[in-house]
Amino acid sequence: MSSSAADPAPSPSQTRAPGAPDAADAPPSGPTGPSRSEDPRRGRAKRRPGDMIFTGLSVGSGLIIFLTLALVAIFLTVRSLPAIRDSREFGGGADAVSLWEFTAPLVFGTVFAAVLALVMAVPVSIGIALFISHFAPRRLATPLGFMIDLLAAVPSVVFGLWGGVWLVPKMQGLYELLNTYLGWIPLFAGPEPEPPMRNLATASIVLAVMILPIITAVSREVFLQTPRLQEEAALALGATRWETIRTVVLPFGRAGVVSASMLGLGRALGETMAVLMVLSPGSSFSLHILEVGQHNTIAANIASQSAEATPDVMARLIFTGLVLFIITFIINALARAIVARSARA
Amino acid sequence: MAQAINVEDLNIFYGDFLAVEDVTVTLQPRSVTALIGPSGCGKSTFLRTLNRMHEVIPGAYAQGKVEIEGQDIYAPGVDPVNVRRRVGMVFQKPNPFPTMSIRDNVLAGVKLNNKRLSRSSADELVESSLRGANLWEEVKDRLDKPGMGLSGGQQQRLCIARAIAVKPEVILMDEPCSALDPISTLAIEDLIHEMKQDFTIVIVTHNMQQASRVSDRTGFFTISGTGKPGHLIEIDETEKMFTNPTEKQTEDYISGRFG
Known part of the structure; x- marks a missing residue:
């Protein structure tokens, strides 16, 4: 977001998304931070609601992948623990x-x-x-x-x-x-x-x-x-x-x-x-x-x-x-x- | 080994489109013939018809006669595979086989032609071909390294070594230096000079200085407009073509008045 080209003329119709915390708008503390804030034409890009929503959606969708995989792995491991515990090899079981x-x-x-x-x-x-x-x-x-x-x-x-x-x-x-x-x-x-x-x-x-x-x-x-x-x-x-x-x-x-x-x-x-x-x-x-x-x-x-x-x-x-x-x-x-x-x- | 090429009334089509019209020319053995002309004039297309490589393009075909050593390569029953074994080709961009070593690249064509090749005769052929392409000294210590590891100019000379390893009679070069830097270009041009003792060479080039440097004869192709077929306007001794061409169109092109 921060790297997108800045629009020097702010248009009144596009307001900052409500609820966007100002702290997040602070210049990044990386090496590019200072030079960026010195150049008035390269100010922060406006946060457009469409961008925010779409970013949120796609990041969320990406996270769901991790979550699902983790849930499946956890389910398999936890629910198979009794079998491992009862087994002759790992536990004290004596199944036929x-x-x-x-x-x-x-x-x-x-x-x-x-x-x-x-x-x-x-x-x-x-x-x-x-x-x-x-x-x-x-x-x-x-x-x-x-x-x-x-x-x-x-x-x-x-x-x-x-x-x-x-x-x-x-x-x-x-x-x-x-x-x-x-x-x-x-x-x-x-x-x-x-x-x-x-x-x-x-x-x-x-x-x-x-x-x-x-x-x-x-x-x-x-x-x-x-x-x-x-x-x-x-x-x-x-x-x-x-x-x-x-x-x-x-x-x-x-x-x-x-x-x-x-x-x-x-x-x-x-x-x-x-x-x-x-x-x-x-x-x-x-x-x-x-x-x-x-x-x-x-x-x-x-x-x-x-x-x-x-x-x-x-x-x-x-x-x-x-x-x-x-x-x-x-x-x-x-x-x-x-x-x-x-x-x- | 080197053979003259006689072209008679050659018309080249892409589907219904007549790309090159009515070329009649004799290309001399043991000499370099350069083909120049503006983009899209059909010089590359014409070059490809000399070893039937245009047939790779869907819908492309040629009518007329192309004789090498008295044999029409478009006669019925002539296998394009055999034509290409006699007429080698070097392309615009260096294209060594990426999965093969330098040595295997040189031998690639030979292995297609006759499968059995003793180790010693293969070694000999690799050395003579690489020497013939002025590349031996640079690569003799790393023949088993991939051919893609070489610089662009070295890769192009590797491609030339690969082409001459099958001992063709004719070598076609389609803008062989267009992807190379000036030093590599010079190396290739020097090589072309040496190679003409053994081969009939036809080279397409965009670079008129290159044509005047390397060729004995120069042919000029042009089109009269978009969608019109290309014509061979004039072919003559290179020196005459660049100083005192017969046709006005040639003079206009060479003096930079168009193109």
């Missing part, structure tokens, strides 16, 4: 299933499902993003980009329905093939898959479809920002379109793709409805993604159990929620660090 035994498989299932989804979604997303940014004619690129954004707007419960009702029966043939011929890979090992295919593989596919739009949209933006001069440099050396993409576009967009993937990973970690509606839950550390009833995710577990939870169980659920909060926090921090580092370079 310890807190660690309860949480760890859920963390495993959550991260496993999200990583599988990421592995499936990232290559496809990069492909779509490159197609839109560098291969598709403009007539096609615009509607395609629009459709990708539309896909992001589909509610997760709809993806859950689609996955649970349509996709689950369709996957049986593929899973049997994978199990028979690629069973030597731990992922596809285990007993012959039995319908319904409500296993982690199907859940991950649904998750992959759900995180596809965000990764594609962000990657596309990054690819489109590749400096024209860089691409021309490659083309003028006799690079084909693919060689131009490989030597210029992909290196330029790498950090953006990484951060887009992290955003997708964050969404996959927290996704609830789709997993709840597709996956038949279990509590193991099994690598067999085709086996039913082996895995569950934190979010889906909370959603399915919280309605009829006793206070003990609720504290445990909130503890898993705290763990999920921390995991997503770390993922996002990592993504930002990567982007910041490449922005400096």
Whole structure:
């Protein structure tokens, strides 16, 4: 406010906002203070009511972010304290299933499902993003980009329905093939898959479809920002379109793709409805993604159990929620660090 | 190695708009041809048609004939990728690949052309190309450092090294010094003098002094008004162009009466 250009001719229609304390108008005690008050033409800017209101609103909105985040963190910590206190590991509890035994498989299932989804979604997303940014004619690129954004707007419960009702029966043939011929890979090992295919593989596919739009949209933006001069440099050396993409576009967009993937990973970690509606839950550390009833995710577990939870169980659920909060926090921090580092370079 | 370029009845369009009309000219091998003229007269556009780089711009196309070593680069079946490997280009602003080291920048084009290159022959090529661009002495101790760490003039010479590493026949320069300070400009101009022994060089420049310093022949492009196509008014020995041009328009431009 104080740095805005001063209006030398005070207009009578704009009066000082009522209630603005005069003390706040005193020149700042910084090094610029004295020189400013000596120059009559650079007096304090008038305080206009519109400015004051808008400043207040935007500062307030900014503070709400901090407040909300702090409240959520405090809630998670305080309400999960009973579970920590009663646990065999940290307190004097003697539950049949310890807190660690309860949480760890859920963390495993959550991260496993999200990583599988990421592995499936990232290559496809990069492909779509490159197609839109560098291969598709403009007539096609615009509607395609629009459709990708539309896909992001589909509610997760709809993806859950689609996955649970349509996709689950369709996957049986593929899973049997994978199990028979690629069973030597731990992922596809285990007993012959039995319908319904409500296993982690199907859940991950649904998750992959759900995180596809965000990764594609962000990657596309990054690819489109590749400096024209860089691409021309490659083309003028006799690079084909693919060689131009490989030597210029992909290196330029790498950090953006990484951060887009992290955003997708964050969404996959927290996704609830789709997993709840597709996956038949279990509590193991099994690598067999085709086996039913082996895995569950934190979010889906909370959603399915919280309605009829006793206070003990609720504290445990909130503890898993705290763990999920921390995991997503770390993922996002990592993504930002990567982007910041490449922005400096 | 260096080849003459024969241009016949070349018309260049951006969509429906005729940007350059009816250019017929022969660009001499082992010499520097400078193209001068006011902004928007089509000299850069014309330059880009010599290695089909104008095709990067949506809707741009050329009609006519451009022959290098007797081969029409617009004949059906000619791959623009191959044309660009024979006709290198240096741009207005230095554009080394930001993610690559100095060494990898020099080798970038060669690695596209033939993937396998032994370590020793790669080293040789890096040295000869950087020497050819008068940059070797300045960077030989930091070949693995990023190319973006060099000064603007060094970056531009790195781009020239990258262009000559693929051993083209022709090198096109599109105002290569417009983003450089006078000292760096001098270094590039000296380099152009040396390079003309091996290459056919075509340089577009806004700077008439530069044209008179570096070129053997000078061509003058102009437009008669906004929205009209550009024409090659006159091309002749540089000395004659700057002292006693045949066309009145050339004389007006060179003497500063317009443009």
